[in-house]
Amino acid sequence: MAKGRPFPLEARGVCVVLGGHAALDRVDLHWDGDSRIAVLGANGAGKTVLLRTLHGLLEPTAGEVHWSGSGARPADQAMVFQRPVLLRRSALANVEYALSMRGVARAARRARARAALGDVGLDGVAQRPARVLSGGEQQRLAIARAWAVRPSVLFLDEPSASLDPVAAAEVERVMGEIHQAGTALLFTTHHLGFARRAADEVVFLHAGRLAERTPADRFFKAPRSREAETFLQGELP
Amino acid sequence: MNDFAESLRLAFHLAATGDAELRGIVWLSLRVSLASAAIACAVALPVGALVAVGDFPGRRGLIVGLNALLGLPSVVVGLVFYLLLSRAGPLGSLGILFTPMAIVIAQAFLVMPLVAALSRQFVEDAWLEYREQLKSLGVSRLRAVPTLLWDLRLSLATVALAGLGRAASEVGAVMIVGGNIAGVTRVMTTAIALETSKGDLPLALALGTILLALVLSLNGAAYALREWSARRYG
Amino acid sequence: MRSIARIIRPLDATALAAAALAILLAPVANGARAEDFITVASTTSTEQSGLFKYLRPEAKKALGFEIHVVAVGTGQALDMGRRCDADVEFVHDKVAEQKFLDEGYGVNRRDVMYNDFVVVGPRGDPAHAKGHDVIAALNAIAQAEAPFASRGDRSGTDAAEKRYWKAAGVEPRGAWYRETGSGMGPTLNTASAMNAYALTDRGTWLSFRNRGELEVLVEGDKRLFNQYGVMLVNPAKCPQVKEGLGRKFADWLVSPQGQQTIAGYKIGGQQLFFPDAKPGA
Numbered sequence: 001m002a003k004g005r006p007f008p009l010e011a012r013g014v015c016v017v018l019g020g021h022a023a024l025d026r027v028d029l030h031w032d033g034d035s036r037i038a039v040l041g042a043n044g045a046g047k048t049v050l051l052r053t054l055h056g057l058l059e060p061t062a063g064e065v066h067w068s069g070s071g072a073r074p075a076d077q078a079m080v081f082q083r084p085v086l087l088r089r090s091a092l093a094n095v096e097y098a099l100s101m102r103g104v105a106r107a108a109r110r111a112r113a114r115a116a117l118g119d120v121g122l123d124g125v126a127q128r129p130a131r132v133l134s135g136g137e138q139q140r141l142a143i144a145r146a147w148a149v150r151p152s153v154l155f156l157d158e159p160s161a162s163l164d165p166v167a168a169a170e171v172e173r174v175m176g177e178i179h180q181a182g183t184a185l186l187f188t189t190h191h192l193g194f195a196r197r198a199a200d201e202v203v204f205l206h207a208g209r210l211a212e213r214t215p216a217d218r219f220f221k222a223p224r225s226r227e228a229e230t231f232l233q234g235e236l237p
Numbered sequence: 238m239n240d241f242a243e244s245l246r247l248a249f250h251l252a253a254t255g256d257a258e259l260r261g262i263v264w265l266s267l268r269v270s271l272a273s274a275a276i277a278c279a280v281a282l283p284v285g286a287l288v289a290v291g292d293f294p295g296r297r298g299l300i301v302g303l304n305a306l307l308g309l310p311s312v313v314v315g316l317v318f319y320l321l322l323s324r325a326g327p328l329g330s331l332g333i334l335f336t337p338m339a340i341v342i343a344q345a346f347l348v349m350p351l352v353a354a355l356s357r358q359f360v361e362d363a364w365l366e367y368r369e370q371l372k373s374l375g376v377s378r379l380r381a382v383p384t385l386l387w388d389l390r391l392s393l394a395t396v397a398l399a400g401l402g403r404a405a406s407e408v409g410a411v412m413i414v415g416g417n418i419a420g421v422t423r424v425m426t427t428a429i430a431l432e433t434s435k436g437d438l439p440l441a442l443a444l445g446t447i448l449l450a451l452v453l454s455l456n457g458a459a460y461a462l463r464e465w466s467a468r469r470y471g
Numbered sequence: 472m473r474s475i476a477r478i479i480r481p482l483d484a485t486a487l488a489a490a491a492l493a494i495l496l497a498p499v500a501n502g503a504r505a506e507d508f509i510t511v512a513s514t515t516s517t518e519q520s521g522l523f524k525y526l527r528p529e530a531k532k533a534l535g536f537e538i539h540v541v542a543v544g545t546g547q548a549l550d551m552g553r554r555c556d557a558d559v560e561f562v563h564d565k566v567a568e569q570k571f572l573d574e575g576y577g578v579n580r581r582d583v584m585y586n587d588f589v590v591v592g593p594r595g596d597p598a599h600a601k602g603h604d605v606i607a608a609l610n611a612i613a614q615a616e617a618p619f620a621s622r623g624d625r626s627g628t629d630a631a632e633k634r635y636w637k638a639a640g641v642e643p644r645g646a647w648y649r650e651t652g653s654g655m656g657p658t659l660n661t662a663s664a665m666n667a668y669a670l671t672d673r674g675t676w677l678s679f680r681n682r683g684e685l686e687v688l689v690e691g692d693k694r695l696f697n698q699y700g701v702m703l704v705n706p707a708k709c710p711q712v713k714e715g716l717g718r719k720f721a722d723w724l725v726s727p728q729g730q731q732t733i734a735g736y737k738i739g740g741q742q743l744f745f746p747d748a749k750p751g752a
Contacts, residue, residue: 052369055373056372057369057372057373075375077373078373078374079373081369081370081373084370085366085367085370085371087384087388088387088388088390088391088470089388089470097374097384098374101374101375101376101380102375129469129470131470132470145374323554323555323556324554324555324556324709324711325553325554325555325556326554329555329711330711332711334556335510335539335541335556416510416539416541416543417541417542418539418540418541419523419524419527419540420527420537421508421537421539431518431519433656433657433660434515434519434653434654434655434656434657434660435519435656435678435679435680436656436659436660436663436679436680436681436682437680437681438680438681
């Protein structure tokens with residue numbers, strides 16, 4: 001474990017009510033940060049809500065999210081949203097912005113931003129306005145932006161959703177490198193093959209409840225819960 | 238219809254011959270309108286954005302207050318500033334009554350509520366989209382304000398233009414704090430008012446046409462700038 | 472353009488705006504160098520007759536400084552003097568001027584020029600007001616309840632009009648008597664639109680371009696005499712007043728040169744104002 005990492009993460013009895021409806025229902029999660037976790041489930045099962053809650057964007061209605069030490073949400077996390085919001089400036093400037101928000105000195109920003117773009121294969125479009133990039137390029141830019149600040153935890157919400165197979169493979173590769181460099185990964189996805197390759201564990205949500213948590217390869221061969229089985233068979237939406 | 242036809246002819250004639258007095262009036266109008274709109278935007282754009290992203294007690298009341306200021310009658314503002322800037326008033330020693338500076342200040346105050354209300358609306362709508370992403374990036378509400386102001390520059394340029402239009406069309410307050418002094422504080426709007434009260438309606442209309450043409454060209458230039466910027470930055 | 476975009480960061484943008492503002496405002500702020508001008512409070516009728524447009528360059532040539540004229544109703548003009556916002560008063564309401572002097576706000580009043588009032592009305596003259604007797608005319612108008620547009624704004628003209636009604640023994644009231652609360656020009660605009668009678672000074676009438684059906688019906692009555700006077704705002708009450716320059720201007724107005732200049736102002740060959748400063752004033 002790297003020095004200063006905020007693990008283990010303890011989520012206890014987390015309930016989140018949104019719009020009068022229980023999006024998360026008494027979720028317990030203990031995470032040491034070493035295993036890569038894929039959060040799976042049908043639409044509306046609460047995957048994105050779980051990510052947002054763990055990342056600190058949503059306050060639990062009940063229960064608590066507790067990181068190691070102080071329990072307060074650590075600053076060096078990052079999240080890649082399903083539809084990333086990019087600023088109306090160049091791709092490079094977007095990454096530089098994220099770095100400046102974390103207090104990186106101006107001199108170092110340019111170089112680190114360029115490196116991050118290089119890592120995701122976007123060097124060629126560094127000066128293009130971020131908003132005119134294709135969906136796949138924007139997704140990779142969001143990853144570069146999150147990665148550039150070297151977070152200890154990286155959440156990703158459907159990172160390969162809008163990507164063609166080539167770009168998706170690229171993202172897989174980058175995520176592998178990010179994990180190698182010591183960043184903990186927790187992501188949601190609909191692509192089961194991707195989950196199988198990129199995750200060590202699967203957390204399966206059903207109607208806001210944590211139905212199952214199983215090592216990845218075992219989950220896809222023989223899930224323990226009935227809901228997971230139905231899910232894998234019918235690939236419920 | 239005669240009046241309109243004659244005034245159109247007169248407008249072209251005036252513009253073509255480059256009447257010196259007219260040139261002076263147009264130039265002064267441009268300068269005071271631009272200056273007051275610039276001051277108003279410098280203050281009100283950030284204020285509107287702050288109110289939009291802020292979360293503080295009394296926020297709702299502040300919004301209601303800001304919106305109410307939109308209905309502020311301009312002659313009231315003019316009168317208040319006249320009393321403030323008059324030699325007999327608290328700020329009399331500044332000696333700016335009946336100077337273009339007084340016009341700029343009064344107009345700026347009239348434009349500020351408009352710019353703040355519109356800015357708040359635009360930023361509030363955008364905040365829904367940006368909020369979580371910015372929070373994730375570690376951007377505080379306060380720090381988000383300049384980021385949003387710059388990112389929304391296209392929409393806010395339209396707001397600034399609305400402010401400029403409001404400034405350029407002001408006559409009541411300008412009359413009172415400026416005094417409509419020929420060659421000093423006579424702007425297009427007060428000149429139009431004067432010619433109207435002298436019964437010279439074709440001339441008044443002609444001046445009005447020129448003022449319209451001016452405002453139209455400013456808007457046209459701003460539109461072109463926005464188009465280029467949208468293509469450039471998406 | 473890219474380099475511009477890089478430069479314009481939020482804080483830098485503020486600096487840029489400040490610089491732009493300074494450039495924009497500099498000439499605007501400079502417009503108030505104290506030595507160069509005086510502020511003369513005068514009346515809308517004087518302004519609208521075009522007298523000042525003609526007089527100001529002549530005065531500047533003779534005196535070497537600018538004359539800034541704020542033209543409002545006599546009541547407001549004198550109020551400006553009370554508030555020390557003017558250096559010189561140039562109005563046409565002897566009664567109000569005397570009060571101004573008595574209250575100590577003004578000093579050194581001198582006659583400058585006169586013109587006359589006329590009563591204008593619709594060509595057909597439904598009230599049979601035409602003639603050389605203003606009091607008889609007003610009586611006729613009141614009896615016929617013909618529409619009459621009044622300024623109602625504490626101006627010199629308005630004060631004179633009220634005095635004529637009083638002399639006629641009539642209290643003008645009713646739907647036919649319309650107080651516009653505005654200057655001479657707008658009042659004439661209203662009269663023209665309503666085909667109403669109105670009292671106006673000849674100067675404004677001669678330069679008024681929206682006459683419609685109106686024409687001069689009553690003139691030549693000695694009571695229609697309209698005297699203009701110049702006063703200095705009292706330096707004792709207003710220490711900031713530009714006493715030296717103001718005095719120079721007032722002296723010039725009553726000097727032979729100034730008087731000749733006033734007489735020289737004509738519209739369509741007709742002289743508008745008749746200089747009548749007392750010699751040695």
